[in-house]
Amino acid sequence: MTTPATPQAHEQQAPGHGPAVSYTSPIPIRPATLGDAIASEWTKIRSVRSTIWTLGVMMMLMLAVGVGSALLIAATDTDLMGEPVLGLGFFGVLLGSICVITLGVLTIGSEYSTGMIRTTLTACPSRSRVLTAKAIVFFLLTFALTTVAATVIAAFQTLILDGGTASGSLWLRATLGAGVYIATLGLLSLGVGAIVRHSAGAITIMIGVVLLPLVLAPFMYAESLRGxxxxLVEYSIPNQLGALYGTTVTSSGPSGWEPLLLMPLLAAAALGGAYAALKQRDV
Structure with missing residues (x-):
């Protein structure tokens, strides 16, 4: 991870034990920076097949479910009663989030499974710089793709269906807000992957975080468990994501832009644990 910048001078002993001859290396040396680490991580993430497959499947799921549901409703002449149609994009984004979770874990978990993490940390001994570079590259990539897909879906749904006019705030939440939320959910997965160091285990944990609250909640019959x-229902990840589209299953809980305050806190906690774990471990 060291990139050239300033030449280094050396002294070599002349033949026959004569005076030393000054020698300047043509290869400049400079300390590695965060930019170098980001360039390295970008090369890695775009070079592996898992990135293409997971993000490709994510885009297909989001577009197929989002546009397909709009076409199905249009074909059945369902009356939307003036409701904004952007909420239909929620289902595709929720399915796509599973792909982002998987890629978030694999971004670092695959290096542990293959032993590549030793090479990475040898090239860049600063462990915090490695994790920061991975987080920046992963966030920007998933944010860009998710936002583009969500915007295309919203545009097609508006063209296909004759629903109510969505407010500017709802448009921003259903496109830009969804992109930020899903990318931040991916950062949470990245942090869990760095802590667990096992791809299958970390993916299982993250799927449980997403789905388990809604699976457990219906079985809590006791009055003492009502709270x-x-x-669990109000602050489940699907309900938080639904709040961005105005389609929550409860009348209370996060609404509007509030999920974009909650998810970064969870991601920051996971990444904080990942930084601490990386510094204490040998690898």
């Missing part, structure tokens, strides 16, 4: 049941 916990309501909390």
């Amino acid at each position: 916990l049941q309501r909390f």
Whole structure:
């Protein structure tokens, strides 16, 4: 991870034990920077097949479900009663989030499974710089693709269906907000992957984080568990994502832009644990 910048001078002993001859290397040397680490991580993430497959499947799921649901409703002449149609994009984005979770874990988990992490840390001994570079590259890539897909879906749904006019705030939440939320969810997965160091285990944990609250909540019949049941439903990741589209399953809980305050806190906690774990471990 060291990139050239300033020549280094050396002294070589002349033949026959004569005076030393000054020699200047034509290869400049400079300390590695975060930019170098980002360039390295970008090369890695775009070179592996898992990135193409997971993000490709994500885009197909989002577009197929989002546009397909609009075409299905249009074909059945369903009356939307003036409701904005952007909420239909929620289902595709929720399915696509599974792909982002998978890629977030694989971004670092695959290096542990193949042993590549040793090479990475040898080239760049600053472990915090490595994790920061991975987080920046992963966030920007998934944010860009998710936002583009969500915007295309919203545009097609508006053209296909004759629903109510969506407000500017709803448009921003359903496109830009969805992109930020899903990319930040991916950062949470990246942090969990760095802590667990096992791809299958970290992916299983993250799928549980997404789906388990909604699976457990219906079975909490006891009156003493009502508060916990309501909390699990209101603050589940699907319900938070639905709040961006105005399609929450409860009347209380996060609404509007609030999910974009909650998910970064979770991601920051996971990445904080990942930084601490990386510094304490040998690898």
